[in-house]
Amino acid sequence: MKQLKTKKKKNILTPAVKVCIFAFVCAAAIALCGVITYNRAAKMADDTVIATENEGGVNIRFTDSGYGQTLVNYDRADAAADDELKDGGFSDEEDPAEYVESEPPVNLCVTVDGHTYSLLTRALTVGEALEEQHIEVGASDIVNGGDLDAEPVSGMNIDVIRVVRETRTEVETVPYETLYVWDEDMMEGEYYTLTKGKDGSITRTYTLTYENGVLVSEELSDVVKVSKTNERIAYGSRSSFSNSRGERIDYKRCIECWGTAYIPDAKWGYQTYVGERNRPGIVAVDPEVIPLGTKLYIECPYSDIGDYGYAIAWDIGGHVKGNWVDLFVEYLDYANLFGARYVNVYILEDQSVDIFALRSDYYVFMDD
Secondary structure (H helix, E strand, C coil), rough: CCCCCCCCCCCCCCCCHHHHHHHHHHHHHHHHHHHHHHHHHHHHHCHHHHHHCCCCHHEEEEEEEEECEEECCCCCCHHHHHHHHHEEECCCCCCHHCCHHHHEEEEEEECCEEEEEEEEEEECCCCHHHHHCCCCCCCEEECCCCCCCCCCCCCEEEECCCCCEEEEEEEEEECCCCCEEECCEEEEEEEEEECCEEEEEEEEEEEEECCCCEEEEEEEEEEEEEEECCCCEEEEEEEEEEEECEEEECCCEEEEEEEEEEECCCCCCCCCCCCCEEECCCEEEEECCCCCCCCCEEECCCCCCCCCCEEEEEEEECCCCCEEEEEEEECHHHHHHHHHEEEEEEECCCCCCCCCHCCCCCCCCCCC
């Protein structure tokens, strides 16, 4: 028996069918991508919540806007409720008589701390709107564009200027002066500090005001002065030297003079210009250089002759002019020995002394 073989016929898709299948697959893929993109965007929107204020159910979110970031201080449930209420729908639990329609949020432009935000808010005042976003306004800060107590209005531009005040101090030293006070009881070259000197000072305090980190003013706010204390130093002008006999001679001033000697003569006798009797210790002077009555000590700094000693200016002479003294001596031989030479004339510090009592040749000449 002849075996019959049957050939199975293949199912071949036509091109039109293939095109339809391909179009269907592409449409399904596009739809799936749209669903995934939507879910991801929703998730990203949820992830942008940076803080949640539990009181009052306020959620703070950032979204992009023309101003930078938009601060939203109401949640989506509120927004949904707004939409529902606008459509006139109420839930079973809500009493329409007790419902008060909420005002739509206003949009404020807020610039603070170097950033600008678009702020959506239902706050009653500008200050409350800033507080909701934890934007603190210090007592010295400046708010431009609206008072903190003002009602927010859409389109309002609020600029919070941070004001910082600092102080700068400058200290100027006022140096003390040194004053010298003469002390008649102190010797020449002696000094004694009566009051120690101390510098004074002028302290100036400036207030510097910065607005958003920029210096806008500098004002002198305080001046404190501390008086200086001048230093007072006592000094002496009394001078002294030791004569050839070792006596200490205190004097006010020393004058180098041309010295000569004279003896009584028949014409003038013993009468001096002041009316006193002439005797050793009396000298003639120029009153314009050494006033009459001045008590002196006359030093002869030579080895061949001793000091004339204590003297008083009681006489004058026609030839005695300027720094010249004419010394009365008892004997002509001494006058010739003395001759003419320079002597040191010391004006005594103590003008109350008895110069004749201090002289070793003290005696009074008597008329013949």
